Amino acid sequence: xxxxxxxxxxxxxxxxxxxxxxxxxxxxxxxxxxxxxxxxxxxxxxxxxxxxxxxxxxxxxxxxxxxxxxxxxxxxxxxxxxxxxxxxxxxxxxxxxxxxxxxxxxxxxxxxxxxxxxxxxxxxxxxxxxxxxxxxxxxxxxxxxxxxxxxxxxxxxxxxxxxxxxxxxxxxxxxxxxxxxxxxxxxxxxxxxxxxxxxxxxxxxxxxxxxxxxxxxxxxxxxxxxxxxxxxxxxxxxxxxxxxxxxxxxxxxxxxxxxxxxxxxxxxxxxxxxxxxxxxxxxxxxxxxxxxxxxxxxxxxxxxxxxxxxxxxxxxxxxxxxxxxxxxxxxxxxxxxxxxxxxxxxxxxxxxxxxxxxxxxxxxxxxxxxxxxxxxxxxxxxxxxxxxxxxxxxxxxxxxxxxxxxxxxxxxxxxxxxxxxxxxxxxxxxxxxxxxxxxxxxxxxxxxxxxxxxxxxxxxxxxxxxxxxxxxxxxxxxxxxxxxxxxxxxxxxxxxxxxxxxxxxxxxxxxxxxxxxxxxxxxxxxxxxxxxxxxxxxxxxxxxxxxxxxxxxxxxxxxxxxxxxxxxxxxxxxxxxxxxxxxxxxxxxxxxxxxxxxxxxxxxxxxxxxxxxxxxxxxxxxxxxx
Amino acid sequence: xxxxxxxxxxxxxxxxxxxxxxxxxxxxxxxxxxxxxxxxxxxxxxxxxxxxxxxxxxxxxxxxxxxxxxxxxxxxxxxxxxxxxxxxxxxxxxxxxxxxxxxxxxxxxxxxxxxxxxxxxxxxxxxxxxxxxxxxxxxxxxxxxxxxxxxxxxxxxxxxxxxxxxxxxxxxxxxxxxxxxxxxxxxxxxxxxxxxxxxxxxxxxxxxxxxxxxxxxxxxxxxxxxxxxxxxxxxxxxxxxxxxxxxxxxxxxxxxxxxxxxxxxxx
Numbered sequence: 001x002x003x004x005x006x007x008x009x010x011x012x013x014x015x016x017x018x019x020x021x022x023x024x025x026x027x028x029x030x031x032x033x034x035x036x037x038x039x040x041x042x043x044x045x046x047x048x049x050x051x052x053x054x055x056x057x058x059x060x061x062x063x064x065x066x067x068x069x070x071x072x073x074x075x076x077x078x079x080x081x082x083x084x085x086x087x088x089x090x091x092x093x094x095x096x097x098x099x100x101x102x103x104x105x106x107x108x109x110x111x112x113x114x115x116x117x118x119x120x121x122x123x124x125x126x127x128x129x130x131x132x133x134x135x136x137x138x139x140x141x142x143x144x145x146x147x148x149x150x151x152x153x154x155x156x157x158x159x160x161x162x163x164x165x166x167x168x169x170x171x172x173x174x175x176x177x178x179x180x181x182x183x184x185x186x187x188x189x190x191x192x193x194x195x196x197x198x199x200x201x202x203x204x205x206x207x208x209x210x211x212x213x214x215x216x217x218x219x220x221x222x223x224x225x226x227x228x229x230x231x232x233x234x235x236x237x238x239x240x241x242x243x244x245x246x247x248x249x250x251x252x253x254x255x256x257x258x259x260x261x262x263x264x265x266x267x268x269x270x271x272x273x274x275x276x277x278x279x280x281x282x283x284x285x286x287x288x289x290x291x292x293x294x295x296x297x298x299x300x301x302x303x304x305x306x307x308x309x310x311x312x313x314x315x316x317x318x319x320x321x322x323x324x325x326x327x328x329x330x331x332x333x334x335x336x337x338x339x340x341x342x343x344x345x346x347x348x349x350x351x352x353x354x355x356x357x358x359x360x361x362x363x364x365x366x367x368x369x370x371x372x373x374x375x376x377x378x379x380x381x382x383x384x385x386x387x388x389x390x391x392x393x394x395x396x397x398x399x400x401x402x403x404x405x406x407x408x409x410x411x412x413x414x415x416x417x418x419x420x421x422x423x424x425x426x427x428x429x430x431x432x433x434x435x436x437x438x439x440x441x442x443x444x445x446x447x448x449x450x451x452x453x454x455x456x457x458x459x460x461x462x463x464x465x466x467x468x469x470x471x472x473x474x475x476x477x478x479x480x481x482x483x484x485x486x487x488x489x490x491x492x493x494x495x496x497x498x499x500x501x502x503x504x505x506x507x508x509x510x511x512x513x514x515x516x517x518x519x520x521x522x523x524x525x526x527x528x529x530x531x532x533x534x535x536x537x538x539x540x541x542x543x544x545x546x547x548x549x550x551x552x553x554x555x556x557x558x559x560x561x562x563x564x565x566x567x568x569x570x571x572x573x574x575x576x577x578x579x580x581x582x583x584x585x586x587x588x589x590x591x592x593x594x595x596x597x598x599x600x601x602x603x604x605x606x607x608x609x610x611x612x613x614x615x616x617x618x619x620x621x622x623x624x625x626x
Numbered sequence: 627x628x629x630x631x632x633x634x635x636x637x638x639x640x641x642x643x644x645x646x647x648x649x650x651x652x653x654x655x656x657x658x659x660x661x662x663x664x665x666x667x668x669x670x671x672x673x674x675x676x677x678x679x680x681x682x683x684x685x686x687x688x689x690x691x692x693x694x695x696x697x698x699x700x701x702x703x704x705x706x707x708x709x710x711x712x713x714x715x716x717x718x719x720x721x722x723x724x725x726x727x728x729x730x731x732x733x734x735x736x737x738x739x740x741x742x743x744x745x746x747x748x749x750x751x752x753x754x755x756x757x758x759x760x761x762x763x764x765x766x767x768x769x770x771x772x773x774x775x776x777x778x779x780x781x782x783x784x785x786x787x788x789x790x791x792x793x794x795x796x797x798x799x800x801x802x803x804x805x806x807x808x809x810x811x812x813x814x815x816x817x818x819x820x821x822x823x824x825x826x827x828x829x830x831x832x833x834x835x836x837x838x839x840x841x842x843x844x845x846x847x848x849x850x851x852x853x854x855x856x857x858x859x860x861x862x863x864x865x866x867x868x869x870x871x872x873x874x875x876x877x878x879x880x881x882x883x884x885x886x887x888x889x890x891x892x893x
Contacts, residue, residue: 048739055669055736056825058724086860088867119722119737119744123702130702130719136838137725138701139845184856191852192845199841203695203729203834206826218841348733348826536681543681 021243025374028367035364038357042116052355057345061354064340066113066362068197069333070106071144072221075229076236077103077151078183078190085183092252097158097382098240099233104151105369107144112365136199143193150186154179158380194225198339207344209290211283214274217339223270224301227263228332230256231305231325238322240377254315257325261309264328268302289346297338301331627692627711627811628757629779630766631786632685634816635796636773639676639683646768647674650755670738670747674765679822685774686823687765688713688734688749689803689810693833696726696735704746710758711779711811712751720746731807731834733825751811779811786815808833 042050053060080099084092115121127141153175160172175182198221201208214220234256241248275281284291305328314320345352376382522530533543591598647653653671666686667675674687694713697705704719705726726746727735738744752763761767762776769775775782786801802814807829814820821828 044742046740046742046744047737048741053739055727055739056733058727058737082856086856086863088860088863117723119724120720121722123719123721126702126719126721130704132698132700132703134698134835134838134842135701135703135725136842137699137723139842141701180860184853184860187856188849188853192849195848196841196845199838200725202837202841203699204731205834205837206731206824206829207728210827215837215840218844344728344826 021374024243025371028371031360031363031367032371035361035367038361039116039364041357042361047119050355050357050361052352052358054350054352056348056350057341057352059341059344060352061337061341061358061362062113062117064337064342065333066117066365067110068336068340070110070113071194071197072225072228072332072336073232073329074103074106074110075190075194075225076233077106077154077229078187079226079229080233081154081183082187085180086187092255094249094383095233095237095252095256097155098236098377100151100155101158101373101376101382102233102236104148104155105372107148107151108372109365109369110144111148112368113362116361116365136196136202140193140196140200143189143196147186147189147193150182150189154182154186158376158382161381190225191222195219195222197221197336201339204344207348208339209343209347210278210280211275211290211294212339212343214278216270216274220267220271220274223263223267224332224335227260227267227302228329230260230263231328231332234260234321234325235329238318238325240373240383241318243374244377244383246383248318250316250318250321253321257309257315257321260325260328261306261315264302264306264309268298268306271298271302290343293338293343297331297334299331300327301335302328304328305331627779628751628776629690629711629782629811629813630687630751630763630774630776631782631813631815632774633789634682634684634773634814634818634820636771637676637683637685638771638773639678640770641676642768642770643685643765643774644672644674644676646764647749648672650752650764651750668734668736670736670745673747673749677822680818682816682818684814684816684820684822685765687812688751689732689812690749690751691807691810691833693808693835695729695731695807695834698835698838699725699729701725708753710753712753712757714750714753715746715748717745722746729834731824731826731829779813782813786813789815805831807831808836 038050047053051060051062076099080092080096083089084096114124118124124141127138127145132138157172157175160168160175163169163172195218198217198219201213201217202215205213234253237253238248275284284294305324308314308320308324308327311320314324341352518531519528522528528534531545536543587598648671651673653673666677668686674685677684677686690707690711690713694705694707697703697707697713700720701723702719702721704716704721705713706716707713722744724735724737724746727733727737735746735748737746751757752761752765756763766774766776777785783801783804786804790797790799790801797815797817798819802816802820802823803810803812806824808831814823
């Protein structure tokens with residue numbers, strides 16, 4: 001089996017072909033580097049600064065892809081183990097190890113993803129001591145923990161078989177003997193949590209769109225996990241064959257493909273029957289975001305791969321098989337993302353698009369799992385043919401050459417891969433330099449900053465209506481004592497907060513309209529009904545007489561509230577710009593040879609030890625009295 | 627159980643309840659929109675708010691369901707229903723999965739997104755600070771017009787039905803919170819439909835925890851059943867293979883059994 005090792009790697013042809021793997025690895029290292037930098041941001045600044053999650057969409061890409069998708073993608077481990085050990089289909093033995101490794105790394109990736117998504121990851125172990133058996137998530141958590149343990153024991157023999165130490169050898173023998181019980185325990189645990197991931201969503205009929213919400217969601221999740229497991233094992237076998245330049249074991253893979261097609265047809269039929277039983281067929285043909293999503297998902301996950309895999313010629317050709325199972329894998333990951341979040345967003349009337357940081361961190365977790373897979377493939381007896389040409393892949397991991405400051409994954413590889421570590425470092429520095437307002441969605445536009453002492457009155461288009469009023473700035477400062485009320489920290493162009501945000505209720509004192517004065521004026525005459533329609537509550541603006549009906553010449557010339565069309569008026573500057581505009585010009589001016597510190601950021605923004613600058617109380621900054 | 631009755635027709639929208647809540651619970655300044663990210667202005671720094679609809683003021687807060695979905699969903703039981711009624715939160719247990727926020731039909735629990743050590747925040751009916759001392763919550767105490775009042779749930783329900791009977795034209799003929807999702811401790815009387823308080827699709831009167839219950843009840847039988855099934859299959863196939871190989875040894879038969887195996891494996 002291990003015929004093509006050793007000497008063949010010295011031929012130029014071999015060297016040239018190594019680039020495929022090395023380039024792929026370089027890309028993975030790059031993604032991991034970017035994700036690592038973002039991970040720092042995530043844990044320093046919290047979920048709010050790095051994700052697009054909101055109070056009304058608290059679950060997003062990390063749950064849908066990393067957790068729901070990751071667990072489903074790792075289903076191949078139990079499916080193949082069952083095929084070989086329980087059903088005694090020994091000829092599939094060749095793919096047991098890669099499948100179990102994929103599953104093991106998949107679960108580690110799920111846990112890795114959870115560490116980012118969960119707010120307090122250092123409390124994840126609490127599930128062990130605090131029990132709530134009513135919660136599907138509690139059950140999923142336990143199963144994932146136990147199954148990861150089982151998978152590590154199932155996989156341990158691969159690592160231990162070359163160990164010489166007698167104790168390790170004894171452990172190896174023990175684990176070998178325990179294979180069947182471990183496999184059966186793994187199947188039992190997988191059955192539970194693959195389906196319970198569907199049970200998770202049963203408690204939210206208000207969120208999950210009716211096309212997906214069904215009491216048999218756990219069953220659908222379980223069946224699709226089997227189908228996806230078969231297709232993922234096939235994908236992984238084809239892809240590693242492509243990268244490692246060996247012939248894919250098509251004899252086995254076409255068998256898996258055939259089995260997958262049967263499972264997919266069953267899944268599709270159950271899904272359609274379920275839709276008709278729940279009387280939701282009509283919803284399939286209503287033009288809505290969800291129906292389009294459902295169609296795409298159904299086609300990709302079930303219909304297209306099921307049909308392709310039913311054709312013998314497609315199944316038997318590596319490219320045809322790859323396209324079929326690749327479509328299915330994408331479709332089912334999409335299914336998990338839909339159920340885990342995408343199909344709940346529009347229903348609740350909110351909006352969620354994952355931030356680029358969420359996506360990069362997810363990719364980083366997957367990339368780490370992939371690199372771990374390659375590591376095992378190159379060091380242990382993973383594939384049937386033995387360790388993948390260990391001699392050839394000896395240089396596959398980056399080597400740092402201090403003399404030339406160059407990182408070389410392989411002396412013969414193509415240029416960009418050679419500099420992969422440098423690229424990661426560069427990207428890390430570049431990302432670290434990105435200002436935080438850019439990270440939190442939408443960079444600020446350059447705004448001319450009005451210097452302090454600009455006077456009491458400025459012309460302002462507060463409501464973004466194209467109409468401007470003369471705005472008494474100092475008056476508002478003295479009334480509110482809170483700059484951040486109008487100048488938002490990082491959201492200078494928001495649409496919601498304009499003048500009308502405070503000036504909305506006519507009877508409130510803050511309004512420019514003097515309610516008590518009007519009440520006094522109409523007291524003798526028509527009373528409240530002069531303005532308020534008596535049949536409706538006083539707050540109902542649509543049944544209240546507009547000002548212009550009495551005040552035909554509403555504003556006297558020269559009045560500060562006279563609206564005028566002012567398309568040239570910009571928006572209020574952001575908080576930071578406003579503050580810096582106030583402080584920096586004077587500080588710069590007054591900084592001299594004796595006081596150079598006056599014109600340094602750290603003078604006002606101390607690193608640590610001193611009280612932090614509170615943006616909401618800018619005038620109570622005790623540490624800034626210079 | 628303790629409860630709160632809010633009469634929407636009486637509320638003048640002064641937000642005294644919001645201020646009292648902020649004072650008693652020691653809530654910080656409200657953050658700019660960037661961190662709140664909701665329209666109703668409930669946030670980790672604001673447990674109650676006034677929602678405006680058709681000119682009426684509707685006070686929004688945690689409904690303290692009789693069968694709370696959040697408490698049922700929490701994997702570590704960080705949220706639980708107290709004997710007095712309020713649903714409270716234990717930040718020591720919480721691991722931050724935010725399943726409670728997904729499960730709540732009213733979209734009440736909020737998260738301190740801006741913090742590197744975030745917690746779930748919501749109204750606790752002032753459980754620790756006031757209810758356990760025999761006091762009423764800060765919000766109901768602060769209300770200048772008794773639009774929101776505190777008491778035993780049975781008595782408040784009686785009072786609510788009495789008000790409806792006295793002024794049938796003034797109110798919708800139903801006490802909001804009497805039956806929704808199995809009933810809530812926070813009840814409303816209103817002249818308009820209060821669908822604005824719930825999130826997403828209507829869920830009816832069945833408690834949400836009952837939706838996951840069948841699936842959770844099926845867990846132990848599924849676990850054991852799968853184990854028995856797999857163990858049985860293993861044993862049966864193993865035995866058949868062994869018998870067959872013994873037979874073929876004896877007869878020196880050349881029949882291969884791979885084809886029949888292959889067909890069975892696809893199930």
